[in-house]
Amino acid sequence: MSTDDKRIREFAYQIWESEGKPEGxxxxxxxxxxxxxxxxxxxxxxxxxxxxxNAAPKKTGDAKLGPDKTLNGKTAAPKTKAKPAAASKIIPPGEKAVEKKPRAARKPPAV
Incomplete structure (x- = not known):
């Protein structure tokens, strides 16, 4: 069996597994x-x-984090993760988009 046949066999097996192992x-x-x-x-x-x-981090030259947690005298910005696209915007074919009504602001509790 050649290397190509082995690779094709691996791909076919992965496809079969990903489809839930159907017969025929x-x-x-x-x-x-x-x-x-x-x-x-x-x-x-x-x-x-x-x-x-490409995997190695890029150096920024003289950028150093000081003892007061600043970067070259400037405050370092907090790191935030990128948010994924909202799943609610993906609509399966054949279904209508349902618009959500905005919620009313809550009233402060009576004292």
């Missing part, structure tokens, strides 16, 4: 796996040196 779909999975393996073979490859250099 071997030919379709094999065809899909062949296309994936062909695309993978035609894709440009990154050299190991390039992959390592």
């Amino acid at each position: 779909q071997e030919a379709r999975h094999w065809e899909m796996a062949c296309k994936l393996a062909e695309a993978e073979a035609l894709a440009p490859r990154k050299s190991p040196k390039t992959a390592v250099s």
Whole structure:
């Protein structure tokens, strides 16, 4: 068995697993796996040196964090994570978008 056949077999197995292990779909999975393996073979490859250099953090020169937690005399901004796109904006085909009404402001409790 050649390396290509092994790779196609791996792809076909992954496709079969991802679809919930259906029976009777071997030919379709094999065809899909062949296309994936062909695309993978035609894709440009990154050299190991390039992959390592891209993973290394970039140096910012003379930037140093002082004892007062400032960066070159400026206060460092807090790190925040990017928020994912709202799942509520994704509407499956055939379904209507339901607009939510804004909530009314709460009244302060009576004292």
